[in-house]
Amino acid sequence: MNPSGLARMRVVGKALAGLDPKTHNAMVAALSKRAAPYERWGPNLSPYPDVVRARIDALQTGDLVLCSSGAGKWVGNAIQVLTDSTWNHVAMVVRGHMTFDEEIDQAPHGDDIARHSDVKRFAKHRNRSPYHFHVEVDEGTCGTPHLLEASGEGVHIYPNIHDRLLSSQAYEEYTTVAVRALTGIDEWKTPEHATRLEEWIAKVRGTEFEQEAPLHALFTADAGDLDSMHCAEMTTATLQHMGLLSSRLVAGTAPPCAYADAPHGSVRLKEGQLGPLEILKAAEPPLEEAIAKYA
Structure with a gap:
């Protein structure tokens, strides 16, 4: 984020952190x-299921998935308000x-988290499987698209x-x-x-x-290290x-919106470019309906 965006985020974050939970959740739902x-x-491909499936099947290594939580999902809404953006998740x-x-040689933080993590915050963490993921680049034999994603479950690679994206419980909170x-x-x-890339994924x-x-x-x-x-x-x-972004950027300071609408600055790729956002799921309910429970 640019300096003005970082300054805004600090002020907004401090204000939100000082609210009681009910007020906080209602406010971020309304302001997101x-x-x-x-x-x-x-x-917008969402009205055409066959097109959506074909688009997903055609995804390539390096393509991004971006998500927006619906109003009333307080963690996602808080990130939206903090970053002044619609988009609060990327994979x-x-x-x-x-x-x-x-x-x-698996990473030491790979399979022992459940025994030492904060139970409340990381209750959803899931141990990784021990099996190796093979990255393919040859045309015609380049495997199937998988999702490399960091979430409450930890960092995992997901098939299918x-x-x-469209029917798992994990993605129910994302209306877009x-x-x-x-x-x-x-x-x-x-x-x-x-x-x-394969060695990095294994790590x-x-x-x-x-x-x-x-x-x-x-x-x-504070999110600067990769532990x-x-x-x-x-x-x-x-x-x-992958060599596509400068190593001088502190990875933890990049918000999801830096890869989407980027209201306060986007990432600058050293090679390649990102295309337009192609909508696969569009299920945004009316805001009044979504925040009615806070009335």
């Missing part, structure tokens, strides 16, 4: 930005397949993106889901780069969700590892 009308972002597509080879294609990186698609899978920075200061230098990561931090660090 809505995704509708959808056409302002790019093509990355990687094509490949899960092997049956077990990884011997269609079901995860979109994708952005990363184009212009044909020179990156080599076995050497694929191996480098970060199982990392717990950001625990150094509190929610209302989530996109600050725990929020969604945009994981996406940013992955793009850096």
Whole structure:
């Protein structure tokens, strides 16, 4: 974020952190930005299920998934208000397949989180599987699209993106889901780069969700290390590892909106460019209906 955006976020975060929970949740629900009308972002594919499925099947490594929580989902709404944006979650597509080879040298924060994490905050954390994910770049044999994502479950790689985005319980809170294609990186698609990305994925899978920075200061230098990561931090660090973003950027300071509407500054790719937001799910209820429970 640019300096004015960071200053705004500090002031808003401090104000929100001082509210009682009921007032906080009602306020962020009412103030959070809505995704509708959808056409302002790019093509709205959501009325055409077959087109949506075909678009998901065609996703490539480096493409992004962006999400907007509906009003009344207080964590997502708080992030929307903090960042002055509609978009509060981001994940990355990687094509490949899960092997049956077990990884011997797994990250130490991979499988032991449940025994030492804050039970309330990380109750949803899920241990990673021991199997190795293989990244493929060859045309015609490049596997299927998987989702590399940091969430309350930790950092994981998910198969069957269609079901995860459109029918899983994890995505029920997101009333809007979109994708952005990363184009212009044909020179990156080599076995050497694929191996480098593969090693990075093996390293970060199982990392717990950001625990150094509190929610209302989530996109600050407090989230600077990679021992725990929020969604945009994981996406940013992955793009850096791919050589597509400058390593000087502190990954934890990038919010999801830096990859979407970017009201206070966007990420600057060293190579390639992101296409328009293509809407896959458009289920925004009327705001009055969504916040009625706070009346």
